[in-house]
Amino acid sequence: MKKILIIEDDSAIAEIESDFLEINGFSVLIAKDGLEGLxxxxxxxxxxxxxDLMLPGIDGHEICKQVRGIIDIPIIMVTAKTEDVDKIRGLGLGADDYITKPFSPTELVARVKANLAQYERLTGSQPTKHQVLHVGDIKIDIEKHRIIVNNQEIEFKNKEFELLLFFATNPDIVFSKETLYERIWGMDNFGDTKTVAVHINRLREKIEKDPSNPIYIQTVWGVGYRFMV
Structure with missing residues (x-):
């Protein structure tokens, strides 16, 4: 049974989240503030x-930052804010996905299941043989979950790693934002494709010599993105 930690100061929302997750077979623990959650x-x-993003004492952004220094599991940020800057900041600090209040319980459960499935696929399907991909100046060590760029190891979050690996194993193919979201986040009905654009920008910052003039991840205007080798 998968165990979910809900960090939410609104007890009514936390109970609704907990009830629907438990109905769907999850074990749930609720923390009412950031300190208790940590x-x-x-x-x-x-x-x-x-x-939750808006918490008393320690807000969700700071918790996300600290959590990433402790464990590597999926984090879904729950926010009432609609500004893109809050979503981008959360993703930049290591959140894997976000969901904006108000949301339906069905959407919440779908997001949780999809993020867990994608995480398990990435971490649980290790190759039987130590496999390392070489693309230009990039080396992707699949088994050790490490990426070397220009002989320097760079830290990649879960979804960043999976997105780069997907690109590297599917070169010269144009993928739309919708397709990338479905492949990496595992959902085709509930996603916000802005998430894809944020992760593309972060990948470019980490692997491109000039992110504003990318060599590897190229934009095909009006269509999507293509990884060039």
Whole structure:
């Protein structure tokens, strides 16, 4: 049984989230603020975190930053804000996905299941033989989950790693934002394709010598993105 940690100060929302997740077979623990959430993370084992952005004391952004220094599991940020800057900041700090209030319980459960499935696919389907991909100045060590760019190891978040690996194993093919979201995030009905654009920009910052004039990840205007080798 997968264990979910909900960090949410609104007890009514937390209970609704908990009820629907438990109905769908998840074990759930609720933390009412950031400090309690961090203590639970340090003392327990969880498979996914639902993290509210606006929390008393320590906000969701700071918690996300600290969590990424402790464990590597999917984080879905829950926010009432609609400004793109809040979503971008959350993704930049290591959140894998976000969901904006108000949301339907069905959407919440779908997001949780999809993020868990994608995480398991990335971390659980290790090759039987140590496999390393070489693309230009980029080396992707699949088994060790490491990426070397110009002989320097660069840290990649889960979705960044999976997106780059997907591109590297499917070169010279144009993918739309919608297709990339479905392939990497595992959903085709609930996603916000701005998430894809944010991750593309972050990949370019990490692998391109000149992110404003990319060599590897090229934009095909009006269609999507293509990875050139």
């Amino acid at each position: 203590n639970q993370i340090k003392s327990g084992t969880f498979d996914l975190i639902l993290l």
